[in-house]
Amino acid sequence: MFIGHLPAAYLAFTTSARRLPRPAFAAGMIASVAPDLDLFLFYFVDHRAVHHHEYISHRPIVWFALTLLGLALSRSRWGLPLAAFGAGGVIHMALDTIAGSINWAWPFGTFGGPLVVVPATRGNWILSFLTHWTFLTEIAICLLAAMVFITSRRRRQADQSNRPVI
Numbered sequence: 001m002f003i004g005h006l007p008a009a010y011l012a013f014t015t016s017a018r019r020l021p022r023p024a025f026a027a028g029m030i031a032s033v034a035p036d037l038d039l040f041l042f043y044f045v046d047h048r049a050v051h052h053h054e055y056i057s058h059r060p061i062v063w064f065a066l067t068l069l070g071l072a073l074s075r076s077r078w079g080l081p082l083a084a085f086g087a088g089g090v091i092h093m094a095l096d097t098i099a100g101s102i103n104w105a106w107p108f109g110t111f112g113g114p115l116v117v118v119p120a121t122r123g124n125w126i127l128s129f130l131t132h133w134t135f136l137t138e139i140a141i142c143l144l145a146a147m148v149f150i151t152s153r154r155r156r157q158a159d160q161s162n163r164p165v166i
Helices: 005-016 022-045 060-072 079-099 125-130 134-161
Strands: none
Touching: 005 022, 005 079, 005 134, 022 079, 060 079, 079 134, 125 134
């Protein structure tokens, strides 16, 4: 997935947790893209020797553990942001599973693989992804997130304009 991680997390966090505090919301949004920070290692350290989905940042157990730890610490100041951070990473893993190989059983096994294989139809692998039908799901996620954002912003503005001025 290229462009859908952040909008998908936005949809998940705005629709499932109406009153999520800003620090927790921000943590979830950051984590929705954080696993791909390993691309810097992939390109500049490992020189593409190991696919970035093989790094620990793309292991679902890490993100589930962070979520559970955050829930266990729910009474502390950092509990909810940590749980949201873990959940953002889980969202990233789920989305990467569509067309990428994510090992959901690690470290206990090797269960995982893409739900859809994107064939190399172009000279560049990025073009192959961008022209594959699965990219339309990313565009749909982005459009839906934009609609939810615009609608919620308009509602907030309308609510504020209807409040009496003291």
